[in-house]
Amino acid sequence: MAASLNEKVRKTVNESKILVVGAGGIGCELLKNLVLTGFTDIEVIDLDTIDVSNLNRQFLFRKEHVGKSKAQVAKESAQKFNPDAKIISYHDSIMSPDYGVDFFQKFKVVMNALDNRAARNHVNRMCLAADIPLIESGTAENRTEETDLPVIKTSSFTLSMHDISSLIQGLTECYECQPKPTQKTFPGCTIRNTPSEPIHCIVWAKHLFNQLFGEEDPDQDVSPDTEDPELAGEAGQSALQTDAKDDAVVFTVNGNSMEKETTAYTSRPRSFTYLSASESAGIRDQKLWTIQECADVFSNCLPKLKAELSQQGEGGMLVWDKDDESAMDFVTAVANIRAYIFGIQTKTRFDIKSMAGNIIPAIATTNAIIAGLLVMEGLKILTGNIDKCRTVYLNRQPNPRKKLLVPCILDKPNPKCYVCSAKPEVTVILNTQKITVKVLEEKIIKGQLNMVAPDVEIDDGKENADKFLSDFGIKNGSRLKCDDFLQNYELNITIVHKRYTFSMK
Structure with missing residues (x-):
């Protein structure tokens, strides 16, 4: 592709230093595209390590890379496309104080390939502070209620489904100019007493994790509401009144700063047929665990989490992270045990990770399209053709004009934005x-x-x-x-x- 650029553009590309934030689905495709376009000065940062579930769409990774740094392996794999490229990788969080305004000012353009809204907000603010163009991309909520696909934004670029957009301070809206959909919440009595969906059990499990290992929050109490059984409804009253000694699940953690006991008294489970270990094929994350396997996983991860907490010292706490193996095992096991007790279908670790981590799934094809658009918008910025930059929406189904890719003129900054306005x-x-x-x-x-x-x-x-x-x-x-x-x-x-x-x- 680099050979198809004219001499002036090729020189600009060769002299431009690019920061890629995120080395997952879009990030892998983006790194490959940047190298093939002729960019030779690239830095990439990602906190995550490679999981087996990444391999079907993050093509820079192989089975032997599982457990290794995404940023480091992505760098090594992308460099094979152009050994002369200088790529620096950071296995770290972009929100670390090590990456301040001075760090961002080294780059001509920053390209986001994140699945974390907090990190995207932070990069948006750092680019505003450093006065560096940001091209934002990622999978957004599907506006037509079809399966979610990617979108792109510029200057705070936005693409729909798969979203790419770009932020050029003062010219276009920033990533936070428009409110984003808030995460769905559930009534406390439903979480505590009357779960009816897998997500209710997953939220309960995350609350239990925080009570045992993290920052305790009265709004996240997991114990049944024994003082007001009417709030519990029929299922909750049954749970409170039934003699369920044989079927009760008891979670007890003693020692150090975890001297507390949390007990879930439950009604007798309904009948379900579950796949045994021998009947379930595939990798661990995509296999439906038996209840015995859930109990075993729970027993194994508990001492690991307890040891991690003790290393934090007095007053320390753990923060639940979908990419922490023990924390994810805990939530998977606990959520499935609770689901089984209340007659709710259990889920695989892969499904629970998606729901608990608010991950919107994307596929390799859409990632590739968005990554290509990212580079094209980046070339417009670097060559001074900012007026040609567009927010691009990749739709699942063609629109009335039979278009899958829908480019839109970039919106002006929101004068009421509490991030980029003159007086926030x-x-x-x-x-x-x-x-x-x-x-x-x-x-x-x-x-x-x-x-x-x-x-x-x-x-x-x-x-x-x-x-x-x-x-x-x-x-x-x-x-x-x-x-x-x-x-x-x-x-x-x-x-x-x-x-x-x-x-x-």
């Missing part, structure tokens, strides 16, 4: 008498506003973490100035006090 600000509606400093920082500023290292103008955060906002005189109409020095991002937060509500606008 947001209004947070909450109960100042019930929200603590810790909740403000962890759940709102980090969790909802996607900051990484926030500094809010309230006294010492650690010492006062459990104090309520009202203790500091924060009330209706108060304004907080919040800085994130890593993201070089400043936000003004206006507090609206309401007794029962939490929301943002």
Whole structure:
């Protein structure tokens, strides 16, 4: 492909340093395309290691690579297409403080190939701070409710299904200019007492993981609601009243900072037929485990997680991660045991990982199309043809004009965007008498506003973490100035006090 470029474009390509964030499905295709186009100065970063389930669509990886760094193996495989290419790989998180504004300013263009919204938000802000064009790509929610496919965006590029879009500061909207669909939530009584779908059991298992190993959250209590059995409904009352000693599943973890016992008392299971180990073929992730296998996996991963927690020291905690083998085994085993107890069909580890990690599946063909579009949009930016950049949507079915690829003119920045506007600000509606400093920082500023290292103008955060906002005189109409020095991002937060509500606008 490089030979087809004219001399001027070829020279620009050869002199341009590119950052690729993500070495998964789209990232593998993108690295190959960049090398074949003639780019010789590339850096790639990815936190993940290679899993067997990646091999059907991440073509730079082979069976012997399982367990190794995605970024490192992708670098080695892509370099075979052009041994003269200089590729540097980082097996790390792009959200690490090591990758500040100075790091991003080394590049002519940044290309995202991520499946993690928090990381995508962070790269968006770092590119804004560094004033570097960002080409964003990934699988987005399907707007026609068909199976999800990829989309692309420029400058904060957006492609639909498979999405590619590009961000050029001040000219196009950033990745966070428009609100993204929020993750579906479920009533607490359904999770605790009356699960009816596999996802209910998966959420319960993740909550249990946090209670045992992570940051305990009263909103994620997994114990049955014994004080108000009416909330439990018929199934919940049965679970609470049935003498289920033979069928009860008891999870107990003692020692160190985990001196707690969580017991799930359950109704007797309904009958289901499950494949035995000998009847199930295929790799471990795609095999439906028997309940005995779930119990064995649970018993094996528990001491590993306990050892990991003890290494964190006093007050330490674990954060659930779909790519952590023991954490994923725990959730798979626990979710399936709970599903079995409530007469719900169990799922493979592969399916549970997709649901627990909010992964939208994509296939090799769509990844290849999006990666090709990424490079084409990158060439437009590097050659100064920004006016020709487009947001591209790859649809599952042709539109009325019989088009699968739908290019759209890039949208202008949203003047009300709390990330890229001239004076970023947001209004947070909450109960100042019930929200603590810790909740403000962890759940709102980090969790909802996607900051990484926030500094809010309230006294010492650690010492006062459990104090309520009202203790500091924060009330209706108060304004907080919040800085994130890593993201070089400043936000003004206006507090609206309401007794029962939490929301943002």
